[in-house]
Amino acid sequence: MRFAKLTAALLLGVGLSACASIDTATRNAPVDAPALRAAALPLDVREVRVSVPRSLKVSEANRYLPGGDIVWREDAPGDRHAQVGAILKTALEQGVAGLPEGAVPVVLDVELTRFHALSEKARYTIGGVHAIQFTYTLRDAETGAALTPPKFVKADFKALGGQAAIDAERQGITQKVRITAHLAEVIRTELGTPDGYRAQATGLIGALNQL
Numbered sequence: 783m784r785f786a787k788l789t790a791a792l793l794l795g796v797g798l799s800a801c802a803s804i805d806t807a808t809r810n811a812p813v814d815a816p817a818l819r820a821a822a823l824p825l826d827v828r829e830v831r832v833s834v835p836r837s838l839k840v841s842e843a844n845r846y847l848p849g850g851d852i853v854w855r856e857d858a859p860g861d862r863h864a865q866v867g868a869i870l871k872t873a874l875e876q877g878v879a880g881l882p883e884g885a886v887p888v889v890l891d892v893e894l895t896r897f898h899a900l901s902e903k904a905r906y907t908i909g910g911v912h913a914i915q916f917t918y919t920l921r922d923a924e925t926g927a928a929l930t931p932p933k934f935v936k937a938d939f940k941a942l943g944g945q946a947a948i949d950a951e952r953q954g955i956t957q958k959v960r961i962t963a964h965l966a967e968v969i970r971t972e973l974g975t976p977d978g979y980r981a982q983a984t985g986l987i988g989a990l991n992q993l
Contacts (some may be wrong), residue, residue, distance in 0.1 A: 817844060830875050832871040835894070839852070847904075853901060856899070857892060869962060878890060893918075898913035912957070919931070941957070942960070
């Protein structure tokens with residue numbers, strides 16, 4: 783049994799390194815290293831672990847571009863690191879639950895690098911972009927050994943603003959609802975399809991939101 787799982791893990795490593803993609807760079811790897819494709823073998827995700835480093839700066843500024851690494855207002859004032867970590871974990875767990883039944887037992891180990899929802903001013907006027915980015919590693923579910931190098935995922939997408947945001951909220955479609963659904967689909971696509979997830983184009987606002 784152990785031999786079979788080890789063989790599967792080795793096959794995963796070989797298969798993942800076989801494909802390359804220009805716009806899905808891997809952090810902490812050489813510039814010319816191939817990007818990894820987590821869908822090389824069906825995965826059995828046993829656990830999702832989410833880390834939100836305390837070094838990420840929280841901004842409570844009510845500006846169109848409030849800066850910082852974490853901007854989140856829909857929960858009551860409190861530990862923003864814990865709040866966005868809970869959103870990310872819920873979303874990723876929903877996403878991996880939709881994957882086909884797999885043969886390689888893994889832990890999805892995720893570190894958040896940015897969670898930039900909208901300030902109140904942007905939410906009820908011009909809208910903007912939800913800039914949500916993270917790095918993940920697949921680990922052996924028994925030993926904890928890394929089966930893949932860290933992989934960066936840029937999950938930014940356009941946010942609602944003005945009357946569209948108000949109308950959505952009246953239907954119960956809050957920022958949290960939209961972000962959770964989007965991130966679930968992002969990880970499902972990243973782990974479950976041959977090409978993985980490709981970042982959306984978010985235009986000038988998306989670029990400014992990285993500042």
